[in-house]
Every structure is written in C-alpha cells, then in structure tokens.
Amino acid sequence: xxxxxxxxxxxxxxxxxxxxxxxxxxxxxxxxxxxxxxxxxxxxxxxxxxxxxxxxxxxxxxxxxxxxxxxxxxxxxxxxxxxxxxxxxxxxxxxxxxxxxxxxxxxxxxxxxxxxxxxxxxxxxxxxxxxxxxxxxxxxxxxxxxxxxxxxxxxxxxxxxxxxxxxxxxxxxxxxxxxxxxxxxxxxxxxxxxxxxxxxxxxxxxxxxxxxxxxxxxxxxxxxxxxxxx
Numbered sequence: 001x002x003x004x005x006x007x008x009x010x011x012x013x014x015x016x017x018x019x020x021x022x023x024x025x026x027x028x029x030x031x032x033x034x035x036x037x038x039x040x041x042x043x044x045x046x047x048x049x050x051x052x053x054x055x056x057x058x059x060x061x062x063x064x065x066x067x068x069x070x071x072x073x074x075x076x077x078x079x080x081x082x083x084x085x086x087x088x089x090x091x092x093x094x095x096x097x098x099x100x101x102x103x104x105x106x107x108x109x110x111x112x113x114x115x116x117x118x119x120x121x122x123x124x125x126x127x128x129x130x131x132x133x134x135x136x137x138x139x140x141x142x143x144x145x146x147x148x149x150x151x152x153x154x155x156x157x158x159x160x161x162x163x164x165x166x167x168x169x170x171x172x173x174x175x176x177x178x179x180x181x182x183x184x185x186x187x188x189x190x191x192x193x194x195x196x197x198x199x200x201x202x203x204x205x206x207x208x209x210x211x212x213x214x215x216x217x218x219x220x221x222x223x224x225x226x227x228x229x230x
Contacts, residue, residue, distance in 0.1 A: 015189040018199055019127075022185050025082070025207035029089040030214065036093025041100045049098060062091045069208065078200035085204050085211075092215065099219075103226035111225045115218040122175055123210075126182030133180045140180060143173045167223045174217040181209045 040046045049055060065088040073081055099108060126133065147170050154162045185206040 018189040021203040022206040026210045029211045032089040033093040037097040040097040046097050058095050081204045107227040111222045122178040123182040126179035133183045137180045140176045170220045178213045
C-alpha cells in the first residue's frame, strides 16, 4: 500500500512537471517573439522587412520549420527540436514586428492582455473539464482549413464581409483549439513516457501547439481591438 502511494505521488509529480515544462517553453517562445519584434522596431530594421521578397522568405522559412519539426520530432534530439522551436519564435518576431507600423502600441498591448486572459481561461477549461474534447478536434481542424482557404480566396475579392467572417470564425476556432490542446497535453502527461528524452520532445511539441494557438488568437483579436496608427 505504501509503495502504491509513493508510486502515485511520483507519477503525479512527473505529470505536473511535464505540464509546467510545456507552458514554460511556450512562455519563453512568446518572450523571444516579443523581444525580437521590439528590437527590430526600435533599431529601425523594421523598414527592411517591408520588402515583399524578404517577407515571403521569412514566411516560407517559418512554415518550413513548423512542418519539419512536426514531421521529424520522433527522429531528432530534444535539443535540436528546442532550437527549431526558438528559431521559429525568432522568425515570427521578425514578421510580427510589422504590426507596430499598422496599430498603436497601446492597442497592441491591450490586445495582448485580452488574448492572455482568454487563453488562460480556455486552458484551465481544457485542463479541468471532464468532457472529452477529442471529437471537437477534428471539427476544429476542418474549420481551420476552411478559414485558410477563405483567406486565400479573399485575397482576390477583398470582401469586408468575408474578412469579418474569417476574423470571428477564426477566433472561435482558436479559442476551441486552446481548450482542445490543453486537454491533449494533459492526456499526454497522464500517458507516461518511455524516457526523459521522449518527455522533453513531447513538451516542445505541446509548447509549439499552444504557441500557435496564442499567436493566431492574438492576431485575430487585434483586427477587432487594434487601433490604427495615424
């Protein structure tokens, strides 16, 4: 009985440590993105990013890192995966720095706090709810694909109606994905790991998923709460 109790305590400690590590990596990734964006803005390098070719190369590099990291996580070392995650966070900071040319700093800061509050609330819901959100995941992914397709279509039509439909639909999707991913990370922690290397890599992938949820939710909310620079 005593051994069973000790085992349960050790298992609970490992699970808690894993979840804490996921959110710590995500927070550090966001910090890298924010610091990079502010440095680019204050140094004046931001104007060199307005070149369409430079911006296209950055976006392609970001997509390449996300795809490569997700596809190769089982074959690479956790240190390599962590480097790729922070490299993505850095590149995202470069591309996101341009929002300071569009929106006021005050509205960006306010939107960040709104996003943080929403993200925290949905993370807590996903972690604590007894409802199985697995089935909701496939529905949300289909909705996300629809939003992406609609965004490309609207590059041609530039319809305000479609723009706002994408905005509010996207917010609903990423709010749902935040809860879904939080529950998935909890289940990942409860499943256990074959070794510490697998645990570290799982934490990095979990951090990437939450990071993407946060960033996309922030950008969509910025469309609503952001005030244009004069």
